[in-house]
Amino acid sequence: MNWQRSGFRQSLAPLLLMMLLIAVLEASASMLVAADRQRVPWTTSKVVGSPDPPLPYRVSRAYEKLPLFAPVYLRPEPGTDRIFFVDHKGDWKEPGGLRVFQDREDASSSIALLPLDRLIYGFCFHPGYRDNGYIYLITNGPMPEANKQNRISRFTVDRTAEGLIKVESELVILEWDSNGHNGGDLAFGPDGFLYCPTGDGTSDSDTLATGQGLNDLLAVMLRLDVDHPTADKAYSIPADNPFINVPDARPEIWAYGFRNPWRMDYDHESNQLWLGQNGQDLWEQVYLIRKGENYGWSVQEGGHPFYLERPKGPQPITPPAADHHHQESRSLTGGVVYRGSKFSDLAGCFIYGDYSTGKIWAIRHDGTKVDFHQEIADTTLQIAGFSLNAAGDLLIVDHAGGFYRLEPTPPQEPSVFPRKLSETGLFASVPKHELLPSVIPYSVNVQLWSDGAHKERWLAVPGEEQIDYTSTRGWTFPNGSVLVKSFALEREAGRPETRRWIETRLMVRQQNEWVGYSYKWNDEQTDAELLDSSGSDVDFEIVDAAADGGVRRQTWHYPSRAECMVCHSRAVNYVLGLSENQMNRVHDYGEEKVNQLQMLSDLGFFKNPLPKPLEELTKLPGPFDPTVDVNQRALAYLHANCSNCHVEAGGGNAQFSAEIDAKPETQRLIDVRPVHTAFDIQDARLVAPGAPERSLLFHRMQRRGHGQMPPIGTNLLDKPAIELMRDWIQQLPASVDAPKPDSSATEKVSKADEK
16 A cells, blocks of 8 residues: 555656646746737827817816916906906815906916905905995805805905005904805895895705795895995895895895805896806706795705605796706806807806816896807816806816816818727627727726626727826726617517627727717617707517516617716716726636736736735625625615716715715714605615615615616616615614714815715
8 A cells, every 4th residue: 555655646746747847837938928929009099079060169277377277256357457266275174266368468476465264255345446446255164164154345445556464454244153155245236235145054955944044144145235234234135135025034134045056157147147056966957036935855856856755935936047967967056147249149148167077158137038048068067166257258267276268169071080999990890799909808897787787898099108097986988988888678588698788888998088988789780870958768579488478678878978977976976887996807708708907907007006016906796696795785786876976076866975985974874864765665764774665775675666776877777786785784783873964064165076
């Protein structure tokens, strides 16, 4: 027996040596392949420009030499050639300052007028400014205290040639607590009274429930007589204010029902008071403000239901003059009524825009109805305000650091944007669905639910350009990059061989912005045609033994261009699947299977080396992998399907974060009461530990139509995910002690964070 064992070892030794040699050679070959990986530059892109006709106007930089950091407001000084402006230094949570410069195109410097320990939101000049030098400011502070107040102050500008502000001249007109949506603007009407819009004073969902109330100064339009102070106040109440004789109502109120008004203009010629307002879940609003009217918040979000169960104010709700879905506007900025001489088609129009999308619109009201409303420009600006200079030129305030003018769009050549996939410069063969070697395939750890469609993905980065890699949220791609995602449906359920391509979506980055385009495949599967900007719905018949009659009808939604950007939001840096925790996985490239992050790094797609070894990088687990803890599987699914909105500044307002790495104080999901409708569920929670039947997250996932989650992009239930959520909620311990919604959260002052 010992001999047999010894002989066995001796006979095995050459075999082990050979196996070791093969392993070494394979490892060497693998290293050689990695070392020899060569990036094929993508140089064939035809995805340039836009398929849509140009809008009538564009913007151009004004006062290019003027140093600016984060401007938010400007107005020309009456009777001079100077322009006053507010520049928020540092980030939005640091004090701002009022400054002035000479209105010359070559202006290269400005003078500080009023540095404060408060955020300045806006200002206006007294109608008699040329004589009295009065300037009125609306501010919030003190910074960085947790409890803040809005303040209307009057300062005096020295009538000497220097025209400086006397800091000691401040007269506080009015103060009120406001720790969130603070509103912030001022204007004198033709009646000589001062108007000031205020927000609901919170950071989300009107948690003080003040929107429909008249007993405080939140969520209202104030109207004050600052020229006739009383013995105990620096103002008096105009005799015709609408609520002056209403019990318990604040007599300063002119109108009410606002969430967060951001920029207004009182046009004296038409006697119209216009206002732009930041919406919440889905809608942004523009209002024409009238005496004593109720504008709905928070029973309604603009003209749409919000908290219908909340008590309404005494007046009927007046709908906005216009509202914009979040498909096209995410943080609306009010503007000014144009009375200049350059653009006759805009005469009398209220010009307003959007901070997040850079779009600009014009609206005009004849006193009875809106008789003109049109998008007039699409820019890359972070629009914080509008103004007219002394010459009547329209100026746009870019919070990213500039002032801009509106100008007509010059004549352009017809668009050459590809109308077919075969014209994009991405495909080697469209009928075979074969992309060029320079276009890199990729996959993700956790799929976004798309009504059961099969999906494949690619990325294309021009030339030798590189990606800014980050370990959190989406990566930043260079201009000219294109992301490709194709969708296929099984025409016979359960038979992958019956798949047919129905849609290919392109995400295109140009001028530092992403835009989504949908191409619809033809029946012959030879090419796909670009859909127009409004998108489309198409029904497909699916052979399905589980359906009545063996056939079911499935509606596929082709999103509008703007709708793409609801999910691909600024908050998550637009690219949902191209993040470390989604891309950290092995992908089958055909000739080899290798980790995607390693492959992209080896090919030189990243500006810097990977920050850690692959095994130390973040990675989402598979939601339906039974070997993984159910808590991690459920959180991974929520991260992939919900965190694009349910994240700080993402637009979802249930006050929880669905990011897998969210800390308990920001997750606010487990055993937390809802801030929206509970759908008549008794003792409802967002997630009720041990009780799926009381969990709104579970309930919304099972709805289609009003109240469904996700709110767009899906018509079918994700049944495996619903069962996953049921299992997860059932095993959660009922004693979980989680933070409740924070009704006193301080304001995220940045317009980018407003959503």
